Amino acid sequence: MAPEKMVMMANQIAGFFHTQPGDDQAAKVADHLNDFWAPKMRGQLIDHVEAGGAGLDPLVIEAIGMVRQPA
Amino acid sequence: MKDFVIPWDEKDIGTPAKSGAPVTLSIDGFEVTVPEGTSVMRAAAQAGLDIPKLCATDSVEAFGSCRLCVVEIDGRRGTPSSCTTPVAEGMVVHTQSPKVKKIRRGVMELYISDHPLDCLTCAANGDCELQDMAGAVGLRDVRYAAPEGAGIANHFEARDTSGETNRAWLPKDESNPYFTYDPSKCIVCSRCVRACEEVQGTFALTIQGRGFDSRVSAGAGFDDFLSSDCVSCGACVQACPTATLQEKSVIEKGTPARSVVTTCAYCGVGCSFKAELNGDELIRMVPWKSGAANRGHSCVKGRFAWGYANHKERILNPMIRDRIDEPWREVSWEDAIEFAATRLRGLQEKYGQKSIGVITSSRCTNEETYLVQKLTRAVFGNNNTDTCARVCHSPTGYGLGQTFGTSAGTQDFDSVEQSDIVIVIGANPTDAHPVFGSRLKKRLRAGAKLIVIDPRRTDLVKSPHIEAAHHLALRPGTNVAVVSALAHVIVTEGLYDEAFIRTRCDWDEFQQYAEFVSDPRHAPEAVEELTGVPAAEMRGAARLFANGGNGAIYYGLGVTEHSQGSTTVMGIANLAMLTGNIGRPGVGVNPLRGQNNVQGSCDMGSFPHELPGYRHVKLPEVREIFEKAWGVEIDPEPGLRIPNMLDEAVEGGFKGLYCQGEDILQSDPDTKHVAAGLAAMECVIVHDLFLNETANYAHVFLPGSSFLEKDGTFTNAERRINMVRQVMKPKNGYQDWEVTQLLANAMGGDWTYTHPREIMAEIAATTPSFAGVTYDLIDARGSVQWPCNDDSPDGTPLMHVDGFMRGKGRFMITDYIATEEKTGPRFPLLLTTGRILSQYNVGAQTRRTENSIWHEEDLLEIHPHDAEVRGLNEGDWVRLASRSGETTLRAHLTDRVTPGVVYTTFHHPDTQANVVTTEHSDWATNCPEYKVTAVQVSASNGPSDWQEDYAEQARKARRILPAAE
Numbered sequence A: 001m002a003p004e005k006m007v008m009m010a011n012q013i014a015g016f017f018h019t020q021p022g023d024d025q026a027a028k029v030a031d032h033l034n035d036f037w038a039p040k041m042r043g044q045l046i047d048h049v050e051a052g053g054a055g056l057d058p059l060v061i062e063a064i065g066m067v068r069q070p071a
Numbered sequence B: 001m002k003d004f005v006i007p008w009d010e011k012d013i014g015t016p017a018k019s020g021a022p023v024t025l026s027i028d029g030f031e032v033t034v035p036e037g038t039s040v041m042r043a044a045a046q047a048g049l050d051i052p053k054l055c056a057t058d059s060v061e062a063f064g065s066c067r068l069c070v071v072e073i074d075g076r077r078g079t080p081s082s083c084t085t086p087v088a089e090g091m092v093v094h095t096q097s098p099k100v101k102k103i104r105r106g107v108m109e110l111y112i113s114d115h116p117l118d119c120l121t122c123a124a125n126g127d128c129e130l131q132d133m134a135g136a137v138g139l140r141d142v143r144y145a146a147p148e149g150a151g152i153a154n155h156f157e158a159r160d161t162s163g164e165t166n167r168a169w170l171p172k173d174e175s176n177p178y179f180t181y182d183p184s185k186c187i188v189c190s191r192c193v194r195a196c197e198e199v200q201g202t203f204a205l206t207i208q209g210r211g212f213d214s215r216v217s218a219g220a221g222f223d224d225f226l227s228s229d230c231v232s233c234g235a236c237v238q239a240c241p242t243a244t245l246q247e248k249s250v251i252e253k254g255t256p257a258r259s260v261v262t263t264c265a266y267c268g269v270g271c272s273f274k275a276e277l278n279g280d281e282l283i284r285m286v287p288w289k290s291g292a293a294n295r296g297h298s299c300v301k302g303r304f305a306w307g308y309a310n311h312k313e314r315i316l317n318p319m320i321r322d323r324i325d326e327p328w329r330e331v332s333w334e335d336a337i338e339f340a341a342t343r344l345r346g347l348q349e350k351y352g353q354k355s356i357g358v359i360t361s362s363r364c365t366n367e368e369t370y371l372v373q374k375l376t377r378a379v380f381g382n383n384n385t386d387t388c389a390r391v392c393h394s395p396t397g398y399g400l401g402q403t404f405g406t407s408a409g410t411q412d413f414d415s416v417e418q419s420d421i422v423i424v425i426g427a428n429p430t431d432a433h434p435v436f437g438s439r440l441k442k443r444l445r446a447g448a449k450l451i452v453i454d455p456r457r458t459d460l461v462k463s464p465h466i467e468a469a470h471h472l473a474l475r476p477g478t479n480v481a482v483v484s485a486l487a488h489v490i491v492t493e494g495l496y497d498e499a500f501i502r503t504r505c506d507w508d509e510f511q512q513y514a515e516f517v518s519d520p521r522h523a524p525e526a527v528e529e530l531t532g533v534p535a536a537e538m539r540g541a542a543r544l545f546a547n548g549g550n551g552a553i554y555y556g557l558g559v560t561e562h563s564q565g566s567t568t569v570m571g572i573a574n575l576a577m578l579t580g581n582i583g584r585p586g587v588g589v590n591p592l593r594g595q596n597n598v599q600g601s602c603d604m605g606s607f608p609h610e611l612p613g614y615r616h617v618k619l620p621e622v623r624e625i626f627e628k629a630w631g632v633e634i635d636p637e638p639g640l641r642i643p644n645m646l647d648e649a650v651e652g653g654f655k656g657l658y659c660q661g662e663d664i665l666q667s668d669p670d671t672k673h674v675a676a677g678l679a680a681m682e683c684v685i686v687h688d689l690f691l692n693e694t695a696n697y698a699h700v701f702l703p704g705s706s707f708l709e710k711d712g713t714f715t716n717a718e719r720r721i722n723m724v725r726q727v728m729k730p731k732n733g734y735q736d737w738e739v740t741q742l743l744a745n746a747m748g749g750d751w752t753y754t755h756p757r758e759i760m761a762e763i764a765a766t767t768p769s770f771a772g773v774t775y776d777l778i779d780a781r782g783s784v785q786w787p788c789n790d791d792s793p794d795g796t797p798l799m800h801v802d803g804f805m806r807g808k809g810r811f812m813i814t815d816y817i818a819t820e821e822k823t824g825p826r827f828p829l830l831l832t833t834g835r836i837l838s839q840y841n842v843g844a845q846t847r848r849t850e851n852s853i854w855h856e857e858d859l860l861e862i863h864p865h866d867a868e869v870r871g872l873n874e875g876d877w878v879r880l881a882s883r884s885g886e887t888t889l890r891a892h893l894t895d896r897v898t899p900g901v902v903y904t905t906f907h908h909p910d911t912q913a914n915v916v917t918t919e920h921s922d923w924a925t926n927c928p929e930y931k932v933t934a935v936q937v938s939a940s941n942g943p944s945d946w947q948e949d950y951a952e953q954a955r956k957a958r959r960i961l962p963a964a965e
């Protein structure tokens, strides 16, 4: 997937959870990614964060530790 | 083959059912008890005493014009018409007194004197109520004749014996492609007129003139049926007692001898039909009175547009090719399946287990869909399955799942009859769900109020005898802002249903929500500029909905196909909970599903993250059920969604696809990206009736079977599981589920299904909400709504009656976030897309029927003001460009769209509207944002380069080598 598209999709998810109440938004972002993103996509996202996470919403970066690494 | 035995009596008992206190009367000495308000005619028919009738039929209210149904009633003067006389307690009725028999004969004699006596060669021979009644009343001779030399006084002779033309005679109107109107046979009973008004709600027909001159007339004086407002639903044809309105197929082929009850394969209403045949030749499709979704009504698609099954372009033999630039080679089924299986296994060996996947179809049956997702999960060994519902209703799954705990509409269609206030948001039911549209309009004419939320002025906003109380013509992309503003009014003005919320919802979550939505930034006044909806209208609509009694919300793709599609669905659920409109008849949240089996394909586990019954693949207890049933290990990780498959394909990681009954190249957004993805795959298997657009990129083509040729079930938008019954053998040799089984077995699947009922048994055994579903049950009951299990053995017409599926209803915060797709100097207009009545989805079927007469091409609707500043006139070729691509089509100037918004349909491949749509999608589900694309429109001289290249590529890709050596 083109990195810009991946960043946009991840940011959209973060955008929604920013608006949700509570203090576990990052966990919710991670849950959503774990539930709906195929392992390879999650892997790409993790790699992107490790490479600096250009363009990503800080909430995605905060969530990334809770995103399951692909096997 | 044994025909399905219809368990209900289909007899026409003259007048519609009533509900009221029981009334007992005596008819010909028999005691009969019926609800108050019932006609004497209906009461008699229910006792088995049929009173002759002509102008009455039980689909419409009685009119009392023919006087054939007269009876005598003790203590009443004269001979009242039984169809218009309501029953009364203790009434004593005589249906066969000498007096009424004499009257009836006289009436018949008059009718027959002005009717041609060509019964033997008439298309309605044997299916004509005039004939039947002449027999029933014992008419033996007709004494009326015009006096010598007085000229002719009838409607059926074109000229008299001297050659003088008869001014009262009118020629046949054959303009409608599916039925004819022959005025010479009309008895002016007005059943057609009433059917068009009461059942269909189009008001296309009137009776013109009086007495001898009265005529049925479609539209204004100069109109014929085709040019009138008629939408060809067939209700008038159904109601006509004579051959005056007659299906052309019956005229051509003769009257049918047998019938099989089955389900329409076009839209999510799921109408039941009787397929009427001679042998295996289909003569006509007639809406089935006992069909619980349609109650005897139909639209042009299901009623008439079934000819595609015999279209000459239908492919009946499997075909393969090594590369997509080669022509197709016809091969045997064995060779095609072997070729496909070898390639797919080869790809998995080379590129990994997850390099291939499937797309299930929302047009195929539940059983077929179940097998396709099982193919990928059990045989391919991954979860790469998705369905076209991705591009339409995936946000419904997510949004309703979050708020209510299940992904389904809450009501049955009958519920609308008890609604007092209806919100229709982002849906156009009179075009996309016509039979539901008619049922809704009927309720609106009876006094229910309507709020339409749509950028376009749809027909519902204003049509004969219907007018929306509020039309909120919002800017595309601002649904969430509008829904939140409505909630703001309801909460801040204290119009919410506190008792309901306290008992049924989580009170803490409600309070958070109330605080959020009360913020002044959600006030109608604050969002007026953003949404384009005047604040006063918004407030009026919110108050009306909150105070108006039973409130129901119906929504469609105009809600889901947005970057905030899932959020809007949650917002809609919030509105329903706020106003206590859940859990009883007349209320609820109702997604109107696009294709016939969108609901079913979602239920059957088509999505990559969930197994059948909406259970996530990550849950070990759920995987275990299927692992036991299938004897394999199931991947606990979600698979790829359609857009992800295409992205992966472009990057080289996704190589093989089995696509059943879908045309992703035409239906999915950003055509160029889809084409690039398909072109990058090494084995694309298309399983369809026709060489669709996706097949241009396919290596294997497996011919599909039409819904007339298979057994199975469809689940409509009311969660109603309807039976699809085979009415003829598959022309291609196999039903679609058999083809999937062949492929699975060629890849080591070891499947042994011999009938779809066995597949349903497996579904029931593994999926709690289907636990009680069997073919026997559906046969016995006609249909059943899931959940159907030990708790509700007869199914569930209304959901969340005592509690939500998830326990407490959950209010979700729904903040408006603008889409990335923004207008600007280069692309100043917003394009939104939709569909029209006569065509269906990508049009693969409907374009291959006479329906094309109503919709030859996709047009771009543009406001006259926007057209003028661009120098465009009606019918001009225009260039429609977005940052994704451009296409050309013709302009239609109309103020249905507001300035700044343009609209088109996507039924024709040449238009390629999806070349223009972008890859933006719903945040939660990746459902594409079809409804909002920033575009520019300008004058053009003809097709764009892409359209021409595409047409050339398609032509080459469709070559088939002549049958071999």
Ligand code: SF4
Residues within 6 Å of the ligand: B192, B195, B196, B200, B202, B203, B204, B205, B218, B229, B230, B231, B232, B233, B234, B235, B236, B237
């Ligand atoms: S086909 Fe339907 S719309 Fe047309 S005239 Fe008959 S009832 Fe009316």
Ligand code: SF4
Residues within 6 Å of the ligand: B185, B186, B187, B188, B189, B190, B191, B192, B193, B216, B239, B240, B241, B242, B244, B245
């Ligand atoms: S067209 Fe048929 S239904 Fe209509 S008035 Fe004539 S006979 Fe009756």
Ligand code: SF4
Residues within 6 Å of the ligand: B264, B265, B266, B267, B268, B269, B270, B271, B294, B298, B299, B300, B301, B302, B303, B433, B434, B435, B436
């Ligand atoms: S409303 Fe839908 S299901 Fe019913 S006949 Fe029309 S297309 Fe078929």
Ligand code: FES
Residues within 6 Å of the ligand: B052, B053, B054, B055, B056, B063, B064, B065, B066, B067, B068, B069, B070, B081, B082, B083, B084
């Ligand atoms: S059937 Fe009652 S008046 Fe015609």
